[in-house]
Amino acid sequence: MSVYPSARPPQLFGALETHVPLLIWSTNSLPPAPSSTAGHITSQSELRSYLGSALSSGTHTVLLFLQEKLSRDDFTVYGGVYGNKEDSAFKSLESALRSESAVFPAVEWSSSSSVASILEEKLGVSPLLLAPDALDELKLDSAVNHLLLVSLPYCSQGRSCREVLRSNDEVIGRVLKTLEAKSLPYTAIFTGLQPSRLISEPSLSAAPGRSLLQAPTPDVRPPFMYNTSSGPCIMLWYQSLRVSFSQSGAWVDLTSLTPSVTGSCNTTNSVLILTYNQSISLRFSMSQRFYPVSARRWSSLDSVQLRQNGVTASFSSRSIYTPAEYSFHCQSVTSFRDALLIPTSSSNNASNWRLNFVDFQIQGSGLNNGTNFSYASDCAGFFTAGIWMGLLTSLLMLFIFVYGLHMILQLNTMDRFDDPKGPCISVPQTE
Structure with missing residues (x-):
């Protein structure tokens, strides 16, 4: 899709x-x-x-x-x-x-x-x-x-x-x-001999977010993929990528760099290695397993390794999985805020090094037509914070309305009314 x-x-x-x-x-x-x-x-x-x-x-x-x-x-x-x-x-x-x-x-x-x-x-x-x-x-x-x-x-x-x-x-x-x-x-x-009208056509390849009609969005680069003799086996795309090698250090922007792509693939595991220069590289490891409970195969991102100057930091993934025939997409994949990449205990540098992907998409099997991502399983949950706020506000307003209606229905009229032309109503007092 x-x-x-x-x-x-x-x-x-x-x-x-x-x-x-x-x-x-x-x-x-x-x-x-x-x-x-x-x-x-x-x-x-x-x-x-x-x-x-x-x-x-x-x-x-x-x-x-x-x-x-x-x-x-x-x-x-x-x-x-x-x-x-x-x-x-x-x-x-x-x-x-x-x-x-x-x-x-x-x-x-x-x-x-x-x-x-x-x-x-x-x-x-x-x-x-x-x-x-x-x-x-x-x-x-x-x-x-x-x-x-x-x-x-x-x-x-x-x-x-x-x-x-x-x-x-x-x-x-x-x-x-x-x-x-x-x-x-x-x-x-x-x-x-040539078209009389050159009309701008819509393109499916566009960066996310809104843009003014007067401001054309930039061209979208193709995804990074590792090819075997039978075709592409693992594919990755992101809008931007920044890394930091200390908690308070400056960010290094790798978005504009074109890495060299290597990897390996078999029926159950896929590895994609992006080498940006002689000092920085990223390694993505994915696996595919059959789960009898769901009666289907699932693909998951097992680990991401960031390497700089011979030193490696490893991150395990949290909730980065999808049916084997789908791709995984998430607007933000980070290791430090709402983290989907968790530092491993065996990696001393992972707690200090940081990764930040924007508009991240990856697929390790079942590529659509061999060159495109399949239907994307998004990381965003159905009940977002805005939906919960709307539901709670609606329930509160409904409770106030029901309570007010209940109070109105409980109002009763008096059995007798005081007639100013007739005798006054006397209420006997008892000692």
Whole structure:
């Protein structure tokens, strides 16, 4: 479920949307477009494979309508500029797609990738830049491959986008009508040279906490992992790490350092060793056991060893365990306040040395897809201090309300009332 780090809010400013739509239609049959889930971005290799199957046999005349910029919003924002026109003899892009067609809403784009280069490779011919009005005079042999490139403009300062896109649709219609008049089979492709809109996409890789919309969060580094021949076996991630080698000494920040990673793994034990420099290293030891009471395997962090200049301090863990198929996550893992790392009695330095992890996550088995953390079991309890305060306050208010209601229900009216016009009520006195 979680991708390092787990259970974090999406990043507000992530990777830019770098993909363009691509439309294909033909007078001949086309292979069906590969099915994909919503939001899928077709990679260059997938597009290359599809075009290879579409242009695999026989000769082809391919029309490539390459607009300077194009995004999916261009088909909807400007009120159907690619729709049918009043002239019934005019063939627009929308009417062309009613024939044999395939639509790729999002194709991976980069400055180095080009649909024209893929088509040139598949057809074995160079693209011919074609002016729409010159197609009438062009003689095409259906026995050989042709790649005709029609360049289309995008919005400029002098003309509105609606006007430019409507004009491009008319150009596409005229070219298609000319080819159909020549009775020449063709395959047409409409796409953009680059996206017209670069939109910031949400990313799952974000640092915890809140941030202003104007302040993008920093990139999140990948987790540290030890790989075996069968894949990663132990993985660790933290947002920040500080260590101190005395009770009152200064903190050493290791967050920005990139350690070297070593370790070992087998079916029951995993070890991850992070060496930050020649003097400081950390060793994490995890084990996995089957517990008959719960009828499942559990993974636990047995010890953390901090080593500096040949001197080692050992810490055992408290409550750092999780089902074997889960990862363990905790916002704060320290050895000195609300400690989850307890100094061992055999380590003389552990009581003086201190460790402080912020946003800590570790997993020693059952890695999701071999590269990502699995669902995270968090150390935070269900009944936090705030929840207990709210419950106790609510119970106190409920008690006051019930007590007041009980007192009101116990009120009784008098049996007789004093009438000022009648005789006074006399109460006999007894001695």
